[in-house]
Amino acid sequence: MDAEARKEQILEAAAGVFAGRGYHRTRVSDIIIAAGVARGTFYLYFESKRGLFEALVERMFTKLQAVILPIDVSSQVPPAEQLRENLLRVFSVMYRERELNRILLHEAVGIDPELDERLSAFYEAVARFLDESLETGERIGFLRVVDRPIIARAIMGLVKETVRDRGLDAPELDTAALVDTLLDFVLRGLVAGA
Amino acid sequence: MDAEARKEQILEAAAGVFAGRGYHRTRVSDIIIAAGVARGTFYLYFESKRGLFEALVERMFTKLQAVILPIDVSSQVPPAEQLRENLLRVFSVMYRERELNRILLHEAVGIDPELDERLSAFYEAVARFLDESLETGERIGFLRVVDRPIIARAIMGLVKETVRDRGLDAPELDTAALVDTLLDFVLRGLVAGA
Amino acid sequence: MDAEARKEQILEAAAGVFAGRGYHRTRVSDIIIAAGVARGTFYLYFESKRGLFEALVERMFTKLQAVILPIDVSSQVPPAEQLRENLLRVFSVMYRERELNRILLHEAVGIDPELDERLSAFYEAVARFLDESLETGERIGFLRVVDRPIIARAIMGLVKETVRDRGLDAPELDTAALVDTLLDFVLRGLVAGA
Amino acid sequence: MDAEARKEQILEAAAGVFAGRGYHRTRVSDIIIAAGVARGTFYLYFESKRGLFEALVERMFTKLQAVILPIDVSSQVPPAEQLRENLLRVFSVMYRERELNRILLHEAVGIDPELDERLSAFYEAVARFLDESLETGERIGFLRVVDRPIIARAIMGLVKETVRDRGLDAPELDTAALVDTLLDFVLRGLVAGA
């Protein structure tokens, strides 16, 4: 087995164990048993339990960032639709990678000040992206003017909570409806007879 | 010092330490040093580190639940205003109890399956409350008809994230503006020229 | 049992184990079994295995330094006799503390650069003492002029090797004869018919 | 590269690493990196880390024994001069093989009961040689009668300590002076006006 594959094998196994037992309750033993490798092999590919976990978190960041595409106003596709597609892709990744999802949203917090910082930075980046998207929307007259930093955070939280709540077991089929519901809410609000 | 006061003293000290170092990184030693009590005394008042932490979490639940009042349609106060006052009180509690806030939002996750369950139940209850509030709003024709469970969760997430982001250091004075921004967003949405 | 006594108990037990198995081959388990204390207790009194060992080495340094008294030329006792008494006391300590002796002479080397440095410094100090003693001897005309730093080292080595060789099992009774033999050698040399 | 050369290459590299880090702190990894061979290759030429180390120690024994020549009373060269030449050769080997020197004098102790025994045996042999030399000296009336076993040990210790202290960095040129100083001390002692 080549080195990359072996690393992947361990990563995969670890994701399952971390998702199931949480970071603190999983022992290195759990991981190597799940991966079917020897103890030493683990440390051949990862510096430490914490190092492996970080790799998992980074992997999820990468996957998410890869599907969040900037809104392109010059595109044929309307901005609102682009936003919708972004959201769809985010939900899709979150659903496909349920285990990593759980790790990101539940286990990655409070391990370590450094990792906490890394998490903050990621969410900060996402919030910034949303902020810029809002700005674009404002500029083209599609969205009204709001306190962007606050609203950007709020939207991120709204998505995070939905993913946390439904991202693990909702059948993927419903994702489109979910996204439409959320978008409709975000865009039009709740007040009747608008 | 009477028993209740002693218990309070430990609880207070523990909240500070947990907030600062996180659950897993705080040792019982940290707590007893901060509280200025002997090791044995700790176990006179709490069953375990985990038990003390749970007490802290429950305390926060209680405080929050105490300020989230059901919308009373027969009241003089308009429902929207009642909602606003609920939110204001939530932010106020969260700001006043920054440490417990941090514990609830950051540290309480992934300690323990049982505690995770307890957290879920609490958030479930809050979501249910929001769901019911939405229903009330629908019924009186103030709000439009939406997929309530989803929207309830989304609103909760939106509030949680805002608190997480700004709840720790934002001066309390801004709270009203924050709440108004959020409510305006939730009610009217983002689309321009509605 | 009071703290000092408990510490002593562990120190004593550890000295025996280190002397018997050497530093690297003794596990903390060996020490706590020999001392009859729990694992945690060990770390209550010592920072680490290495820390305990260092304490043992320091203790030996202290004991040795306590019996090596500066030559006092104004004393009633002749300098040669003072030197002889110093040596007698050194041998006596080494014999009484056979275990620590073995630790110092055999086990303490190569553990750690820092500890190596500590050892060097001690021997350096002893060599310096001998150098000064030689100087005193020269000044009062008792000894001839030699390359003192070299001779001081040589004398120290001569004593160390004798202790290493005979210090462990020679009955204490012979010590006086041993010291006399050594002194006679050092003072008069080996050439016949001087 | 032929087998013998490959073995030599590893031995050489290992000597450097052992001398620098000490036996316990050098890992097989250090040695194979220094030697530029693969891990498996190491075990093709040596049974174990300990086995390689032993080979190094034996090599030093051999080198030393090769330069310590028995005193030949029937030779043209006076016995004292033969002794001096022995010493000169010992210092010379020790200086040329600084690394092995360090291994022998500092690292080889306490590795292993068996190796400790081997060391003792070697020093025992050297002491015996000195004892016999003293006896020869006595017989021909050059030396006075002393407690030979003790004095033999003492002389060995005196040389060992000098080598330990100055053998690593003293320029070889000074060796002759050093040996003369030592011999003068051993033969004539320190007392003034003999």
Added chain:
DNA sequence: GATGAATGAGTATTCATTCAT
């Protein structure tokens, strides 16, 4: 012969909890 990925036995240290005083 040479390689280096894989192995797993071995061990120091931490820290929540207990209990005799």
Added chain:
DNA sequence: CATGAATGAATACTCATTCAT
């Protein structure tokens, strides 16, 4: 009630050695 010395289960990580290629 209060104390804090004592306990020991739990666990991440190292590194000499093996063996399939």
